[in-house]
Amino acid sequence: MDVLISGAGVAGTALAYWLRHHGFTPTVVERAPRMRASGGVVGLRGEALDVLDRMALLERIQQLNTRLGACGDGDLAVLRGELIGLLCEATRQEVEYVLGDSIASVEQDPAGVRVTFERGRPRRFALVAGADGLHSHTRSLAFGPRERFVRHLGIYTATFSLPGHLGLPGSDRLPGMPGKAADILGIRDDAKAYAALHFASGPLAYDRDDVAQHQRIVAGQFAGEGGPIPLLLAEMSRAQDFFFDANAQVEMCHWSSGRVVLLEDAGYCAAQISGLGASQALIGAYVLAGELAVAGGEHPAAFAAYEREMRGFVAEHQQIGREGADRFFMGMPAQAPDVIATGTRETARTHLVRLKDYAPSFAARWPP
Ligand SMILES: Cc1cc2nc3c(=O)[nH]c(=O)nc-3n(C[C@H](O)[C@H](O)[C@H](O)COP(=O)(O)OP(=O)(O)OC[C@H]3O[C@@H](n4cnc5c(N)ncnc54)[C@H](O)[C@@H]3O)c2cc1C
Structure with missing residues (x-):
């Protein structure tokens, strides 16, 4: 059963792993000409660590931890690029990766989906999964324009590496810049460091592929600031791994439409400031593939179960994202409280989804 995954980020590569594990045949199409294994530090928490353990990757990820006890007990903070590198390595032998292409159209019929590509020849798949990020093209094609689903939280963030x-x-947030903040995170004995520059702004119009324009926007926002900012801006203009995007959330009533399903940032982004995107991506991929396996590939039942399992968890993560934004506007560190009151007891905010054991049974039953 062929499944097309759009996007080779954390969600796309993790979904490819789990689909393959359950006997499906995933193909990943990535718009960039090579894997985008860059980005700053991302947090891994709660059940995401359990998912990595089930992939037999936890030990290696722990070795890549950039600082111990990142946010809470056992939590990890790793470089996005190193996480993607591991996920890619775990899937490369058995998964087809098509780089430098993008879905152009999807046409569903009762038996499958006909997909055309910007470059490659048209192909048929049983299902299409959109893991192509906050600005998901799959979402636009299957659900409608982004304006209907993307809610801007009023903050932009740029990240880039520093040479030491x-x-x-250290990792302190630099104070004294109303509506702006800078985080500097030294990793591996400060041999390397990452900077994150955040600024408050309503939605900005810019070309999402024009990195030089993004850097001009950030430089303009921080112009005239003192302290380490001029040095950071100089490093920003040299950085090869600069990343810039809005802090926004994706709110959708349904994450699937027929044979097309969305995951992580594409379908339920909690915003960068939540620090939970990578964890949510790993868990979403595990649950989606597992539910498809349990349902024997019957996508309506599987997609409904995927939503049931994930909705409450995602809602809580999005709440953490909004609190992170509030804290930014109040000039406080981004970290949100780690526990919530659920009924009569407090529950760790990252333990809101219970991972089922999805046996790798699908292959044995396919074709039905
Ligand atoms: C280069 C990069 C750097 C990042 N750096 C940070 C960071 O420093 N801190 C942080 O908190 N978050 C960062 N993020 C976002 C973070 O990775 C996600 O919020 C989180 O991991 C959820 O991952 P995702 O797989 O849903 O989306 P993403 O990680 O955004 O991955 C989406 C993938 O889809 C691809 N794609 C987009 N459009 C198409 C298309 N039309 N066809 C095919 N493929 C497409 C993208 O190139 C990308 O590889 C970064 C994302 C990227 C792409």
Whole structure:
């Protein structure tokens, strides 16, 4: 049963792993000409660590931890690129990756989906999964324009690497810049460091592929600021791994439409500031593939179960994202409280989804 995954980020590569594990045949199409194994530090928490354990990747990820006890007990903070590198390595032998292409159209019929591509020849798949991020093209094709689903939280963030800590403060948020913040995170004994620059702004119009324009926007926002900012801006213009995007959330009534399903940022982004995107991506991929396996590939039942399992968890993560934004506007560190009151007891906010054991039974039953 062929499944097309659009996007080779954390969600797309993890979904490819789990689909293959359950006997499906995933193909991943990635718009960039090579894997986008860059980005700053992303948090891994709660059940996401359990998912990595089930992939036999936990030990290796723990070795890549950039700082111990990142947010809470056992939580990890790793470089996005290193996480994607591991997920890719775990799937490369058995999964077809098509780089430098993008879905152009999807046409569903009772038996499958005919997909045309910007470059490649048209192909048929049983299902299409959109894991192509906050600005998901799959979502636009199957559900409608982004304006209907994407809610801007009023903050933009740029991340980039620094060649060492440059004598800058540790991981502290630099104070004294109303509506702006800078995080500098030294990793691996400060041999390397990452900077994150955040600024408050309503929605901005820009070309999402024009990195030089993004850097001009950030430089303009921080122009005239003192302290380490001029040095950071100089490093930003040299960085090869600069990433810039809005802090926004995706709110949808349904994450599937017929044979097309969305995951993580494409379908339920909690916003960068939540620090939960990578964890949510790993868990969403595990649950989606598992429910498809349990349902023997019957997508209506599987997609309904996927939503049932994930909805409450995602709602809580999105709440954490909104609280992170509020804290930014109040000039506080981004970290949100780790526990919530559920009924009579407090529950760790990251333990809101219970991972089922999905036996790899699908292959044995396919074709039905
Ligand atoms: C290069 C990069 C750097 C990042 N850096 C950080 C960071 O420093 N801190 C942080 O908190 N978050 C960062 N993020 C976002 C973070 O990775 C996600 O929020 C989170 O991991 C959820 O992952 P995702 O797989 O849903 O989306 P993403 O990680 O955004 O991955 C989506 C993938 O889909 C691909 N894609 C987009 N459009 C198409 C298309 N039309 N066809 C095919 N493929 C497409 C993208 O190139 C990308 O590889 C970054 C994302 C990217 C792409």
